[in-house]
C-alpha cells in the first residue's frame with residue numbers, strides 16, 4: 001500500500017465522511033439493524049453513534065489501521081461491543097449465515113471488487129436477513145454522469161480507489177440480493193458527481 005493510501009487517505013475519509021449532514025443519513029440507514037451486525041468498510045467509526053439498541057454486537061471489517069485508530073474516541077462511547085474482525089470485505093473470515101444484519105456506508109465505491117464483497121455479505125447473512133446501505137454511485141442524470149466519468153480517474157488517485165460511477169442497484173442484483181427499500185437522491189451540500197446517493201435495504205433471499 002502506498003504512503004498516501006496508508007497515512008493520508010484515512011484522514012481525508014475521517015473528515016469527508018464526518019460532515020454534519022451525513023449524521024441524519026447514518027441514522028436512517030442504521031434504523032432497523034438488529035442482532036449481530038457485520039459492517040464492511042468501517043472507516044473511522046462514524047456509524048457507531050447511530051447503532052440502534054436492537055444491535056447486540058458489531059463485527060467491523062476495515063483494512064486501514066489508521067482508520068481503526070481514528071475510531072478510538074467513538075468506540076470508547078459505543079453502547080454495543082464492536083470488534084475489528086476482518087480486513088477485506090471481499091474475503092470475510094466468517095462462517096455462512098452468522099449475521100442478523102449487515103451495514104455498508106459509502107464503501108462500495110472503494111472496494112476493488114464490490115460484487116465479490118456483496119456476495120460475501122450475502123453468504124454470511126442468515127436467510128431473510130438484510131444489508132442496510134447508503135452509497136454514492138452512478139447519477140440518475142446523464143449530464144452528471146458525464147462529469148462523474150471525467151472526474152473518476154482523479155478521484156480514484158486522490159481518494160484511495162474511490163469510484164464515482166458505480167451502479168449500486170445493479171451490483172446488488174448481480175450479487176443475488178433482493179432490494180426491499182430504495183431511495184435515490186442528491187446529498188444536500190455535496191457536489192452532484194459525489195453526492196448521487198442510494199439509501200435502502202436489500203435482503204438475502
Ligand SMILES: C[S@@+](CC[C@H](N)C(=O)[O-])C[C@H]1O[C@@H](n2cnc3c(N)ncnc32)[C@H](O)[C@@H]1O
Pocket residue numbers: 013017018040041042043044045046047061062063064067087088089090104105106107110111112
Ligand atoms: C469512503 S470510506 C467510508 C468509511 C465509512 N464506511 C463511513 O461511512 O464513514 C471507504 C472505506 O472502505 C474501506 N475499504 C477499502 N477497501 C476495502 C475492502 N477491500 N474491504 C473493506 N473495506 C474496504 C476504506 O479503508 C474506507 O475506510
